[in-house]
Amino acid sequence: MANTSINNGVNVDALLAAREALKGAPQAAKFKWRASCKWMNGTHSNTTVQGFHGLGEEQKHKTEFTFDADHPEIFASEDLGATPVEYVLVGLASCLTAGVAAVAQNRGIQLRSVEARLEGSMDIQGILGIDSDVRNGYDDIKVTFTIDADASKKDIEAVVAQSQKRSAVYDIITNPTNVTVEVA
């Protein structure tokens, strides 16, 4: 039950209403998220995000978001943006954090501050093709939350656990997801 004296800035009533509405209209729950990437030079690219599909029709973010990605100078690159693997951490961090705010709101827990530190370990012998037994991606990601809230440590841990349970990006990373790559 949402507690109206608690305000984490999440409109839980609207989300619960959406859940009820979508129960009767499962087709509207099918979303498509999109990104368009343009190669700039070397390992530098620029990706834009704006349109998506959901609730049965085309949708648009209020603004177009653009993201530069690159490799750092120690890989003989220009370091003009975060690395692709760091973008994965941004997605995971923001997904779990939004979930913490939403779950806390739903449980009547006032948040004062939420911070997450993420660290992903990766042996670059994989991407360099030195050892085919070493995977290309992260072998492990650790997320550490520091949360100041009007609740016990146990209740805060339960909020984080529920956020994890409902996180789209946590699921994408921890479970296999099908990716098809084609040339037009």
Place this chain on the structure above:
Amino acid sequence: MANTSINNGVNVDALLAAREALKGAPQAAKFKWRASCKWMNGTHSNTTVQGFHGLGEEQKHKTEFTFDADHPEIFASEDLGATPVEYVLVGLASCLTAGVAAVAQNRGIQLRSVEARLEGSMDIQGILGIDSDVRNGYDDIKVTFTIDADASKKDIEAVVAQSQKRSAVYDIITNPTNVTVEVA
């Protein structure tokens, strides 16, 4: 073999030298990538990326990169940034695109333009907890490259396939990756 008349802006010689050097120093190949996320309000967060660990010591991007993430207005949010799941697409797009440039350079293929369109399908009955048989994350991601290069369609497809084979983010998404979430 790198062909010196070809210039995609990737220093393949440096990468091949790094591969040779790291063969004799596997400890230096162990990297840690990091991100720090701060909850702003509601589903809005801000994540910063700067420091990382690699080649046996602490490293730093030239600048700090910061990323706002949020949910769109149709989820009763402020739409102050891309969604977490869109950040995953940014990571995948930029990883595969950097790989295309590097592999093309190594194979002596001059690129003129590279664009990738990504679309991830997601049934939000998962994250809303409507149907526990529906996963939270993407059920499928499709990447479509449009590449203008001095090479046959077959050779271009082979470049894309090799990029996919060595992509860190492709691996993270398509294979299970361990994530530990803790409260400090």
